Amino acid sequence: MVANSDEMRRAAPRRQRTAREHGGTALDAPTTDDGQAGERRQEILEVAAQLFAEHGYRSTSIRDIADRVGMLPGSLYYHIRSKEALFVEIHDKALDAAAIRVRDAIEPLADPWDRLLAACEEMVEIQLNPGSLTLPIMNIFRSVPPEVKVALLRKRDEFETIFRLIVEDLPLPAELDRSIYRILLLRLLNTADEWYHEGRLTRREIAGQIVAIFRHDAARGETQA
Amino acid sequence: MVANSDEMRRAAPRRQRTAREHGGTALDAPTTDDGQAGERRQEILEVAAQLFAEHGYRSTSIRDIADRVGMLPGSLYYHIRSKEALFVEIHDKALDAAAIRVRDAIEPLADPWDRLLAACEEMVEIQLNPGSLTLPIMNIFRSVPPEVKVALLRKRDEFETIFRLIVEDLPLPAELDRSIYRILLLRLLNTADEWYHEGRLTRREIAGQIVAIFRHDAARGETQA
């Protein structure tokens, strides 16, 4: 419905990409750095998060997001700085929210296996519930531009510390490598939305199965509770 | 370096997408259905497989592939029918090759845990070795067009039968759900390239760790070998 006429292209003044040359990169998030445009902005973040989660970074266009939020594509840029910044912001906020939820879930528990179970339950819940901003955008790496990737990875490492601590406390048999153990566990949890099929088992049961598989006690001759 | 001049757009004859209306869809693979253009075609498949594996479906352009293979973008279409067909063909061939390798690896073995270990070792090897066509394109779903996805899933199910049979023979404790067990295991194996970091452990050791985690014997009070 837009720009299709060649005749109107009258000596278009050459514009180079000088935007935001006044300090800050395209990854620096909000246009307005106060909370001003808050509510509408939140809606954009949630809509975008869902689309990114479903189709990946590259296959989700600014136009898709604008459509769903009921704006024209250009108008989005009143609220966001760039597609990249939008994605990074969603990603970081989702991880922050997830970190809080997981920490809260394990905090009252003392037994290491109980803590692992609680963390897994929480993560499965987070990944499978398309609620607000705790969304499965945790594993969209392949289609993301390289510069964005480094921003994502830094935040990722931060988040995974929680699990490093949990795994450290587990009384695992010596032959298990805790680093690999943590990586494998996180991979399953973080990609839950990709392998989970709404079916016979509840989310808690799924989490229970994961822990049942990952549960190995150092004391020889002991496996499950 | 191409089409930039408006003046040359002289009453461009309207062409609609009538291509290949003579039977067959865009997913039907080769242009020449004999082996004619074989060698060059093989090169295209391998180059494309690597790029798809690295950047995903959407972020890999026909131009990227053509560049690497030393052709102009349009020339690719002498060898392939469409980007979609190319991807599906690579995917299916990779799965066929993987199926053969895994079957061959477990065939001489009788013990169910030995068979699982051999299958895991083979899968890790396949996913981590960017050799020819046995490549980690097994988990590019998010950025792929919906029609392509169904073609992929059918082939996927076929492949996963191998693991269904292996898991069926495992003397697992009753509380473990074999379906979930298989899904989780396959997820780790299929995405090995995403979580593996070249490091202290060899591929075989990685496979060993996976099996160590997934190994649970029904006989109470027994865990590892």
Next chain:
DNA sequence: CCTACCGATCGGTAGG
């Protein structure tokens, strides 16, 4: 937040 664009890039094609 809309109007009205831009330049780049995409998958793909006709004709040689």
Next chain:
DNA sequence: CCTACCGATCGGTAGG
């Protein structure tokens, strides 16, 4: 396999 394109779509922008 190249030349020479096409129409669609992309992220993004100036100016209101």
